[in-house]
Amino acid sequence: MDSEHFDFVVIGGGSAGYAAARTARETKNKVAIIDDGAELGGLCILRGCMPSKTLIYSAEVLHLAHEAEKFGLKIPTATADMAAIHQRKLVTIEDFASYRREQLESERFHLIRDRATFIAEKTLLLAKSGKHITADHFMIATGSVVNTPDVPGLAETPHWTSDDVLDLDFLPESVIVLGGGIVACELAQFLNRVGSKVIQIQRSPLILKETSPDAAKVVEQAFRDEEIELHTDTQLVSVEKDGEAFVVHFTQNGKAQQARAAHLFNALGRKPNTSGLGLAAAGVETRPNGQIMVNHFQQTSNSRIYAAGDVSGPFEIVHIAIIQGEVAAKHARGESPDPVNYNTRTGVVFTDPQVATAGISLAEAAERGLDVVVADYPFDDHGKSILMEAKYGYVKAWADRSTGKLIGAECVGKDAGELIHSMAVALSLGATPADLLKVHWYHPTLSEIWSYPLEDLADEL
Incomplete structure (x- = not known):
């Protein structure tokens, strides 16, 4: 051989x-x-x-x-x-x-x-x-x-994956999106914004379960404000094709429901x-x-x-x-x-508002038994975001009381994926909130919103 x-x-x-x-x-x-x-x-x-x-x-x-x-x-x-x-x-x-x-x-x-x-x-x-x-x-x-989960009828029913959605060269009239993870949410909002009627069905109580509940709730509100028909906390019963339409049967709050659309997008993970x-x-x-x-x-x-x-x-x-x-x-x-x-990782979800994180989550900090100090500040009370009509969301940062160092941060809002990097640098260098308050946070910028929770953290540590 x-x-x-x-x-x-x-x-x-x-x-x-x-x-x-x-x-x-x-x-x-x-x-x-x-x-x-x-x-x-x-x-x-x-x-x-x-x-x-x-x-x-x-x-x-x-x-x-x-x-x-x-x-x-x-x-x-x-x-x-x-x-x-x-x-x-x-x-x-x-x-x-x-x-x-x-x-x-x-x-x-x-x-x-x-x-x-x-x-x-x-x-x-x-x-x-x-x-x-x-x-x-x-x-x-x-x-x-x-991934194609064991939902009755899904494997046998021709459906789109993210590959198909990313390769679209026409505007779908309507789409059912199965799933509420990062890919599902990013592409559901894309389809909705280009003009499709979008029905999104998520099995968990909140979309974006990879993020914090607070972050998920902000994105959910934005989706509903943009008229995405969002169903959460559901159980998928079956999928079928009825003529030219796709039909998804599911239960929500104990009631049988169905969604009908011209196309079906399986975004139930990888x-x-x-x-x-x-x-x-x-x-x-x-x-x-x-x-x-x-x-x-x-x-x-x-x-x-x-x-x-x-x-x-x-x-x-x-x-x-x-x-x-x-x-x-x-x-x-x-x-x-x-x-x-x-411990110093970063992550970004490219919905609008975006969700960005740096460091360990509050849930992880609790699991480790850390004594954490937390502070936040909303975008709807911040000068630059107000004039940009970017009022969804908040910034949040947390520090370990025993060391005084920042260990995590979360930004939900306009350009969060860009804004998170100031915190990512701080975490990687082992900075404290007091260290970051030495920075010249320029006004009016989106970035200066970090100075408000940092001031609160510095006062408490």
Whole structure:
């Protein structure tokens, strides 16, 4: 049987995989990347972060045009040209994708366009060529795939996934969105803002259960104010297609209900993409949710094999996947890198208002038994946000009383994803509220809103 040996082999050419391969290549000569996707680039560039945020920004501009009268402006008509929006997205994404392709296809790496399966602890079988691949170390970075829960009729009923929504070149008349997670909420608002009638059905009592209840409630109010038909705390009963319409049967408050629309979007989450990898043959253990178990250096239960990104968690965030990939590759080449510090992580939800966090949550602080001091301030009492008609939300920060240092922050509001980074820097540097009050918080800016809760925290510590 034909075989080839490498220093380091990466399965998956997305953000985590490329970061690992690039880092390994700094000291290793023979690094392979195995990817069997129809396109090279990974989820973020092709079907995730970049295309979704491109579309969301177009919808935000359209929404502001519709709100023109609030700003003393007359804009008689403003509508979405979906074909043009789609084309802009394609052009924008191609810029990122072409650069990634160039890197993956460069002479630095051995790019193998095939499907890989472990047949032993240190051996892969390539499906197309039948070739065996061995290596000193492996990295699994295969990402995630759409999850189709066991809802009667869902698997048999043709439905959209996020891939389909991101590729729309026409305006859907109406859409039922199943789910209330980050992807569901971002794309539900996008569809609503470009002109679709949106019915969103969430099983949990609140949408965005990844965030705090306070944050979720603000976004829920904004959705309802924008006339998204939002149903929460439901039980999905069944899904079917009735003629040209899709029908979802569900219960809410003990009452049977149904939603009907021209299209159905399954946004009920994603799951680790491990099918067909032969993890058992490799001695790689997984959690009940399918994530590959790893240690602080991203090593799996097989010390030769590492995993990073969505396939291992614990957070499905691109910059974390990149750091994980770098940590793994450094460890594989004999170093002792600093593990990923999840205590200073950041996260952003690109709804409007946005939800952004830094550090550990209040729930995590309570679980650790920390004595926490908390302060907040609303956007609807802040000068710059008032003149921008950006009144949804608040900023909130919390510190550990024993050390006086900030340990977490949350921003729900206009441009929260940008505003959170001042707190992210502070947390990473171990700053106290008093330290941050030395900053010249310029007036009038959105950023200066942080100074108000910081003053309250400094007074209490």
